[in-house]
Amino acid sequence: MLEKENQSLRILVVVAHPHDFTHGAGTCGIHATQGDSVTVVSVTDGANTHNERLHAELIKPEEERDARVISQSTQEYAEQKAEELRQVCALFGVTDVRVLGFPQPFRVEKMPEAVETLRDVIYDVRPHMLITQKPYIDARHGMAYIARDDHSETAIAILEAVNLAGTPNAVTQKRPHRIAATYYLGVYFMPDEIDFYVDISDWKEKRVQAEILFRSQGHTEPFARKRIEIGAGQMGWHAGTGYAEGFVRAAPELLPKITVPESALRRAAESGMDHLKRISGELKAD
Ligand SMILES: [Zn+2]
Known part of the structure; x- marks a missing residue:
């Protein structure tokens, strides 16, 4: 049955690491305040990513290292990040936050069960819209990039899950679900590859606060402000507004x-x- 055009949307955001959500956070905030539901999934807990404070201690001579930082277990660090993600999502009106905790480096062929886990998330949420990371692997001068990373592997896993969820399965007998529209976060693309921008000028300060909240990644307020000026600010510059978030369509729209x-x-x-x-x-x- 075709649902009404002005229905509220269910939006699923799937990223590799907790911080990756921030790149589309303003857009999610706009949708959440307009009555759409947003579910955020981080495939890993990001425990092996951006532990800048640990890095800062480990390059010191052993006797000068800060014991509080050194003694933080990977699990504690992961829990801190998950909590930071929940706080950041709350800033944008998003309360459904799921950290799946698959190990890093995340590689689909080593963790094929991730595809089924994501398929079950799709069955649970039944989103109209998917926002995820760039599935394409390329690099300078258009040359193939051999070293894949958590981001592209996350995109591959969720796109496989999208296929699974949309395919009738005689074993599970679940009602198939097809996602109407998929968009990739523009931050992973070159400016001339962006299909459209969402004006997040009114959400700029929240984007700054989100960067500050990721203290586990060593973020300071001056860093947070600089990052949003040159990130969302640059996208805004290209879009002809103050601050923006860019997106790439998975397919042309009718x-x-x-x-x-x-x-x-x-x-x-x-x-x-x-x-x-x-x-x-x-x-x-x-
Ligand atoms: Zn990331």
């Missing part, structure tokens, strides 16, 4: 007709001076 977004009409009509003020936040969108 539309009833061509629609020109309000933002493009406004940009075409406004003066150069007003445009500068809009990017700098001196002029608010109406």
